[in-house]
Each structure stands twice: as structure tokens, then as C-alpha cells.
Amino acid sequence: MRQLDRRRSGYVASSVAGGGLLLAGVMAAAGVMGGCERPLHRDTPEALHRSLIESVERELRSLPESAAGTTAQRTTQPAGEVEKALASRRDELERMAGPGAYRDETPPYSPDLTGSPQQEVAVSLQQAIATAVKNNLSVQIARLQPAIREADVAAAEARFDAVFFSNLDHTRLDEPTTVPVLNGIPLGSSVNVREQTVFETGIRKPLTTGGTISLSTTLSRARSKTPNFSLTPDPGYTARIALGLDQPLLRGFGSDVNEAQIRLARNDDRRSIQQLKSELLALIERVESAYWDLAVARRALLIRQRVLEEGIEVRDRMERRQVRDVTPSQFADAVATVERRRAEVIRANRAVRAASDILKQLMNDPGVTVGSELLVSPVDFMVEAPLEYDARQAIVTAVTERPEVSQALLALDDAAIGVSVADNLRLPLLNFTARMEYVGLDDALSGSYQNAFDNSFIDYVVGLAFEQPIGNRAAEAGYRQSRLRQSAAAIAYRQTVQNIVQDVKNALRDVVANYELIQATRSFRLAQTENLRTLLVEEEFKAGLTPEFLNLKFQRQDTLATAELQELEALANFNKAVARLYRAMGVGMSMNGITFGQ
Incomplete structure (x- = not known):
């Protein structure tokens, strides 16, 4: 030793x-x-x-x-x-x-x-x-x-990763329907037969402020097969290009809470x-x-x-x-x-x-x-x-x-x-929603998208949603x-x-x-x-x-x-x-x- x-x-x-x-x-x-x-x-x-x-x-x-x-x-x-x-x-x-x-x-x-x-x-x-x-x-x-x-x-940070989404729906309707009558003369057909295919795709991005911004496009093809009834254009292609924002303004707002x-x-x-x-x-x-x-x-x-x-x-x-x-x-x-x-x-x-x-x-x-x-x-x-x-x-x-x-x-x-999160949860729920859509219709796919911008058909949606529990006891207890x-x-x-x-x-x-x-x-x-x-x-x-x-x-x-x-x-x-x-x-x-x- x-x-x-x-x-x-x-x-x-x-x-x-x-x-x-x-x-x-x-x-x-x-x-x-x-x-x-x-x-x-x-x-x-x-x-x-x-x-x-x-x-x-x-x-x-x-x-x-x-x-x-x-x-x-x-x-x-x-x-x-x-x-x-x-x-x-x-x-x-x-x-x-x-x-x-x-x-x-x-x-x-x-x-x-x-x-x-x-x-x-x-x-x-x-x-x-x-x-x-x-x-x-x-x-x-x-x-x-x-x-x-x-x-x-990394998993927690992934909450704010952008999300690509796509949806495809095909609907075929074949059902009886009421017929309006004018002076004893029926107007239209007693059946409704139509097919519709809707495809939606886009990107949705959660924000650190608590909101979500999205950019999407929706293409629908509709064709009527109702007897003695026609539409124009048929088939009709409807293109929608939408930009949306959903943002909480009080509860759930801010990076302190969302991060x-x-x-x-x-x-x-x-x-x-x-x-x-x-x-x-x-x-x-x-x-x-x-x-x-x-x-x-x-x-x-x-x-x-x-x-x-x-x-x-x-x-x-x-x-x-x-x-x-x-x-x-x-x-x-x-x-x-x-x-x-x-x-x-x-x-x-x-x-x-x-x-x-x-x-x-x-x-x-x-x-x-x-x-x-x-x-x-x-x-x-x-x-x-x-x-x-x-x-x-x-x-x-x-x-x-x-x-x-x-x-x-x-x-x-x-x-x-x-404490910071619990304090925020005491606030009322006040959510802001805004959506803008360009809409186009044509008998061809490419035309529908071209019309969406050329014809300036634009939809706007702006809204507020408010909610507050009476007494707010759960949030106050959580804060304490x-x-x-x-x-x-x-x-x-x-x-x-x-x-x-x-x-x-x-x-x-x-x-x-x-x-x-x-x-x-x-x-x-x-x-x-x-x-x-x-x-x-x-x-x-x-x-x-x-x-x-x-x-x-x-x-x-x-x-x-x-x-x-x-x-x-x-x-x-x-x-x-x-x-x-x-x-x-x-x-x-x-x-x-x-x-x-x-």
C-alpha cells in the first residue's frame, strides 16, 4: 500500500x-x-x-x-x-x-x-x-x-409546429323532397338527386399568443341528376381560398400561458x-x-x-x-x-x-x-x-x-x-375570429380558381365569443x-x-x-x-x-x-x-x- x-x-x-x-x-x-x-x-x-x-x-x-x-x-x-x-x-x-x-x-x-x-x-x-x-x-x-x-x-415545442391537413368528402343524395305549387301547378321535382365531391387542404399554424392562423383552399364539384331539373353550370366547380385567424384576447392569451x-x-x-x-x-x-x-x-x-x-x-x-x-x-x-x-x-x-x-x-x-x-x-x-x-x-x-x-x-x-397560468385562467373567455374567403364558380376546375380572383367575390366573417362562469369559483380556487x-x-x-x-x-x-x-x-x-x-x-x-x-x-x-x-x-x-x-x-x-x- x-x-x-x-x-x-x-x-x-x-x-x-x-x-x-x-x-x-x-x-x-x-x-x-x-x-x-x-x-x-x-x-x-x-x-x-x-x-x-x-x-x-x-x-x-x-x-x-x-x-x-x-x-x-x-x-x-x-x-x-x-x-x-x-x-x-x-x-x-x-x-x-x-x-x-x-x-x-x-x-x-x-x-x-x-x-x-x-x-x-x-x-x-x-x-x-x-x-x-x-x-x-x-x-x-x-x-x-x-x-x-x-x-x-421537443415534444412540448412541437405544439407550435405548422400542421398540413387535407379532407376529401363525396356525397350522393337521392331523396324525396317537397314541391312548391303555384296556382295549382307544381314547380320542380319531387325528388332530389345530386352528387357532390369536396376536397379541402391547407396549413394551420398555432401561435405562441394562443391563437391559430390558417390558410386553406376548398374545391367542390357539384352535379345535379334531379329529373326535369337542371343547374348551370352543371357540373359546377366552386373554389374557395380562405385565410383565417382565431385568437383569444383574455383567457389563454400570451406566450406566458401558451409556452x-x-x-x-x-x-x-x-x-x-x-x-x-x-x-x-x-x-x-x-x-x-x-x-x-x-x-x-x-x-x-x-x-x-x-x-x-x-x-x-x-x-x-x-x-x-x-x-x-x-x-x-x-x-x-x-x-x-x-x-x-x-x-x-x-x-x-x-x-x-x-x-x-x-x-x-x-x-x-x-x-x-x-x-x-x-x-x-x-x-x-x-x-x-x-x-x-x-x-x-x-x-x-x-x-x-x-x-x-x-x-x-x-x-x-x-x-x-x-401561478401565471392560473392567474390567466381567471379571466373571461373572449375569442376573436376573422375569416376571409375568395370564391369562384365555373364549369371547369381551372376556371373556378381564376374566377375566385378575377371576379372579386370575397366573403368576410368577423366575430367575438364571450364566456364567463358565474362566480368563477373553479378558476379562483385553482389560483389560490x-x-x-x-x-x-x-x-x-x-x-x-x-x-x-x-x-x-x-x-x-x-x-x-x-x-x-x-x-x-x-x-x-x-x-x-x-x-x-x-x-x-x-x-x-x-x-x-x-x-x-x-x-x-x-x-x-x-x-x-x-x-x-x-x-x-x-x-x-x-x-x-x-x-x-x-x-x-x-x-x-x-x-x-x-x-x-x-
């Missing part, structure tokens, strides 16, 4: 300079949504904008802004009295136990599921993260969502991008956590194996002394201790394989599949470098970078769009509902900011506490190593070893193993806490050299 060469200091303190950027921290988060549109609908009241900014500033009031030139806070470890007392024997103690005592050792793995010797593949943390970002199945699903949402946007579904679809597209970013941030944290869990499990197996071998040595010595001063119960205790340690080795073997499978599933590497019996061997070891941080700057950075903030702003925009949803979205935004602040502070506290725990657990491990060392020195010079002495040796071996595991856990927890902090701040990708392209 090698020490991971990653900078753990400097980023938090310098990520966002100055509390004066709070407005940018709140509103610039919408910049990652794509496009140049404002994150909030233009009908959103200015009071809501101020409320959003205030929700961030309120959380930061108790955190002082760092003065120019001041340094950030730095994780510290309390001075260890144990280290000072044992400084002269530190190297010897580190060789006996601790992270450096197992460097480059291979754990004693049991055979894999095929019965073959366990094979390993070395993987660095950066390789694990890069492979997971590229291949993880959850991320692959999340990557498809923006493409799906883009298709939704609402397009804006909502675009917000869904941006939301899917932010969800992908959130998925990547969470994945990077999970991969790093799984990587350190595997590193700890691998070291734990080495520790358990060493303790087992030491226990076997003590048990064999007690077995040889059974004829002298070791009672059967004392020897049975020794055997039980060894078998307990053997069981712990088996569990440790299982834990390593479980941790490896978790990491393999997250990575989804085609060369190291979950189904394979290859075991991932972590190359890197946990970092212990101190971390510089500034709580205020960390929170501002989180509000700027976290995708949840952008998603909350998008939800606010959705609500504002809903939309305003309540907007208020709920604003509260949800404030809750999002509050959750992010809590997330960052908890992560920072974990970083600080776990860094201190490294020192505390190391002091504990060094003290227990010294306890065992003094016992071993005493063993060298002692003429006779009593069963009580050997039992004490068992106990100190177990206590030292526990101390080693606690130190490993503290190191891993510190590194996992740093990864969690970077996720909480929304910078996990940039800290690992991953560029999020939109």
Missing part, C-alpha cells in the same frame, strides 16, 4: 471568497441549469427573491466572516503524553503493531469459491472513482434522463442534469467510503491472523506445561481463545470479500465484474494530513455548488409558472392553489438551505472529531503495544512462566488487536468524513479531477 497523495487542505478556505457573494451564492446556482434564462419566473415577486437571499444570510449570521489575510481553521490533534513518554522506543513499537507494521504484507486468504487460490487486482482510489463514474449502472441510468427530458422539450409547458419541460431537463450531478457526488463518496472499508478489512485480516498465530504459540506452550502447572481448565481456556481467534480470521476473510464485492459493484468494471472471484486490492492508504477549513465559506460554497439548491430554484420557477404551491416551494427552498447547512456542519464536525480520534486511538495503540512489549521482555528474563502470566499475554494480545483496529477505523473515518464534506459542499467531483459537462 502507498500513501494516497491527495491535497486535503486549502480548498475549503479558498473556495468562495467573501461573504459578500451571498447573492451570487444563491442566484448563481441557477447558472448550472443551462441557458441564459433567469432561475425564477419573471412574475415572481421581488419579495420572494429577497426572502431566498435572507434564508441563506440568516443561517450565516452566527458565523463571523473571515477578515482579509486571516487563515482558516485547521484540524488539530491534542498533544499525546503517551508519544512523549515512548518517543525513545517509537520505532520499535511501530514495527510491532500499527499501520506501518503490515506494509506490503499479503493477507492469508482462504480459497475462493472455485477452490482456487485467491487472486487480487491492485486498484488505486483514483482508478476506482474514475471507473465508477464511467461505468456505474445507477449513473448510466441518470445519464439517460437528460436525453429523455430533451425529447420531452408554460415548454418552460416546465425545460426545467425538467435542467432538473435531470442536477439529479445526475447529485448522483455523481453521492457515488464518489460511496466509492471512497467503500475503498477505505476494504482497506480496513484487509488490514483487519492481517491483524486477526497475527493474533491467531501468537495465540497458537501460547496455547502450544501451555500444552507442554500441562504435566507441570497448567490445569485442564486453563488449557481449555487457551484452546477456546485460539478457536475464537480462528473464527475471527474466518469472519475477517468474509468481510474482505464482502467489501471487495461492494466496491466492484460500484465500479462496474468489465474486467473486474461482481461475478468474478478477483479480489480488489487497495493500493492507497488513508491520508492523515490536517485539513484547513472555514465553516462560513464552506456553507457558501455548498449553497453555490449543491445541485439540491438548483433543484429547489427550479421548483420555485415551476410554481411561478403555475397555485399561490399556496408557490409558498410551499419557497419554504422547501429554505428547508433545502437549512438541510445543506446542517449537512456541512455535521461533516465538518466529523472531520474535526475523527482527526482528533486518530491521535487518541494511536496513543491507545502505542500504550497497548508498550504493555505487550514489557510483557515480552519480562518473558525473556523470567525463568518460569506461570499459567496466569500466559493468560495475561492472551489478554494483552487481544487488547492490542482491538487498539489497532480502532486506529484503523479512526483513519478510515477521517478520510470518509473528508469525502462526505466534499459531497456536502458539492465539490466532490472537482476535488477528484472530474469535470461535469452539461
Whole structure:
């Protein structure tokens, strides 16, 4: 294993300079949504904008802004009295136990599921993260969502596409009819027999104002076959060329209403991008956590194996002394201790394989599949470098970078769009209709169209249609509902900011506490190593070893193993806490050299 060469200091303190950027921290988060549109609908009241900014500033009031030139806070470890007392024997103690005592050792793995010797593949943390970002199945699903949402946007925009239409009707009438009588003389025929064919075609274009404009032509051919009755021309061709406009003037008028579904679809597209970013941030944290869990499990197996071998040595010595001063119960205790340690080795073997499978599933590497019996061997070891941080700057950075903030702003925009549409639906229905037709009639097809323009037969239709529900209760209820949803979205935004602040502070506290725990657990491990060392020195010079002495040796071996595991856990927890902090701040990708392209 090698020490991971990653900078753990400097980023938090310098990520966002100055509390004066709070407005940018709140509103610039919408910049990652794509496009140049404002994150909030233009009908959103200015009071809501101020409320959003205030929700961030309120959380930061108790955190002082760092003065120019001041340094950030730095994780510290309390001075260890144990280290000072044992400084002269530190190297010897580190060789006996601790992270450096197992460097480059291979754990004693049991055979894999095929019965073959366990094979390993070395993987660095950066390789694990890069492979997971590229291949993880959850991320692959999340990557498809923006493409799906883009298709939704195209479908919404298609509402305003021009439509070509055609209709063809053929009618044949053969029916009795009344006959007028003048002075006892019937006029006309008692039957009506005629054929008519009508063909209509044109283009209809919906407008973003809510109206529809159309241009069409209708050609009809009529021929009478009624006995004793004739028409001229027969057959007769009637050509109509029409231009029409239907436009709502109140309810349903304007692009704000008619393009609402397009804006909502675009917000869904941006939301899917932010969800992908959130998925990547969470994945990077999970991969790093799984990587350190595997590193700890691998070291734990080495520790358990060493303790087992030491226990076997003590048990064999007690077995040889059974004829002298070791009672059967004392020897049975020794055997039980060894078998307990053997069981712990088996569990440790299982834990390593479980941790490896978790990491393999997250990575989804085609060369190291979950189904394979290859075991991932972590190359890197946990970092212990101190971390510089500034709580205020960390929170501002989180509000700027976290995708949840952008998603909350998008939800606010959705609500504002809903208010705009609901407000428009409260208006009365007042629709304007205008239609102009050129009409031509002739006994030939071409002549009918020529007459339509030459003879200036023009029909005009202009109309207004009004409608208003008495009381308008449904529209008013819908508007109140939309305003309540907007208020709920604003509260949800404030809750999002509050959750992010809590997330960052908890992560920072974990970083600080776990860094201190490294020192505390190391002091504990060094003290227990010294306890065992003094016992071993005493063993060298002692003429006779009593069963009580050997039992004490068992106990100190177990206590030292526990101390080693606690130190490993503290190191891993510190590194996992740093990864969690970077996720909480929304910078996990940039800290690992991953560029999020939109």
C-alpha cells in the first residue's frame, strides 16, 4: 500500500471568497441549469427573491466572516503524553503493531469459491472513482434522463409546429323532397338527386399568443341528376381560398400561458442534469467510503491472523506445561481463545470479500465484474494530513455548488409558472375570429380558381365569443392553489438551505472529531503495544512462566488487536468524513479531477 497523495487542505478556505457573494451564492446556482434564462419566473415577486437571499444570510449570521489575510481553521490533534513518554522506543513499537507494521504484507486468504487460490487486482482510489463514474449502472441510468427530458422539450415545442391537413368528402343524395305549387301547378321535382365531391387542404399554424392562423383552399364539384331539373353550370366547380385567424384576447392569451409547458419541460431537463450531478457526488463518496472499508478489512485480516498465530504459540506452550502447572481448565481456556481467534480470521476473510464485492459493484468494471472471484486490492492508504477549513465559506460554497439548491430554484420557477397560468385562467373567455374567403364558380376546375380572383367575390366573417362562469369559483380556487404551491416551494427552498447547512456542519464536525480520534486511538495503540512489549521482555528474563502470566499475554494480545483496529477505523473515518464534506459542499467531483459537462 502507498500513501494516497491527495491535497486535503486549502480548498475549503479558498473556495468562495467573501461573504459578500451571498447573492451570487444563491442566484448563481441557477447558472448550472443551462441557458441564459433567469432561475425564477419573471412574475415572481421581488419579495420572494429577497426572502431566498435572507434564508441563506440568516443561517450565516452566527458565523463571523473571515477578515482579509486571516487563515482558516485547521484540524488539530491534542498533544499525546503517551508519544512523549515512548518517543525513545517509537520505532520499535511501530514495527510491532500499527499501520506501518503490515506494509506490503499479503493477507492469508482462504480459497475462493472455485477452490482456487485467491487472486487480487491492485486498484488505486483514483482508478476506482474514475471507473465508477464511467461505468456505474445507477449513473448510466441518470445519464439517460437528460436525453429523455430533451425529447420531452421537443415534444412540448412541437405544439407550435405548422400542421398540413387535407379532407376529401363525396356525397350522393337521392331523396324525396317537397314541391312548391303555384296556382295549382307544381314547380320542380319531387325528388332530389345530386352528387357532390369536396376536397379541402391547407396549413394551420398555432401561435405562441394562443391563437391559430390558417390558410386553406376548398374545391367542390357539384352535379345535379334531379329529373326535369337542371343547374348551370352543371357540373359546377366552386373554389374557395380562405385565410383565417382565431385568437383569444383574455383567457389563454400570451406566450406566458401558451409556452408554460415548454418552460416546465425545460426545467425538467435542467432538473435531470442536477439529479445526475447529485448522483455523481453521492457515488464518489460511496466509492471512497467503500475503498477505505476494504482497506480496513484487509488490514483487519492481517491483524486477526497475527493474533491467531501468537495465540497458537501460547496455547502450544501451555500444552507442554500441562504435566507441570497448567490445569485442564486453563488449557481449555487457551484452546477456546485460539478457536475464537480462528473464527475471527474466518469472519475477517468474509468481510474482505464482502467489501471487495461492494466496491466492484460500484465500479462496474468489465474486467473486474461482481461475478468474478478477483479480489480488489487497495493500493492507497488513508491520508492523515490536517485539513484547513472555514465553516462560513464552506456553507457558501455548498449553497453555490449543491445541485439540491438548483433543484429547489427550479421548483420555485415551476410554481411561478403555475401561478401565471392560473392567474390567466381567471379571466373571461373572449375569442376573436376573422375569416376571409375568395370564391369562384365555373364549369371547369381551372376556371373556378381564376374566377375566385378575377371576379372579386370575397366573403368576410368577423366575430367575438364571450364566456364567463358565474362566480368563477373553479378558476379562483385553482389560483389560490397555485399561490399556496408557490409558498410551499419557497419554504422547501429554505428547508433545502437549512438541510445543506446542517449537512456541512455535521461533516465538518466529523472531520474535526475523527482527526482528533486518530491521535487518541494511536496513543491507545502505542500504550497497548508498550504493555505487550514489557510483557515480552519480562518473558525473556523470567525463568518460569506461570499459567496466569500466559493468560495475561492472551489478554494483552487481544487488547492490542482491538487498539489497532480502532486506529484503523479512526483513519478510515477521517478520510470518509473528508469525502462526505466534499459531497456536502458539492465539490466532490472537482476535488477528484472530474469535470461535469452539461
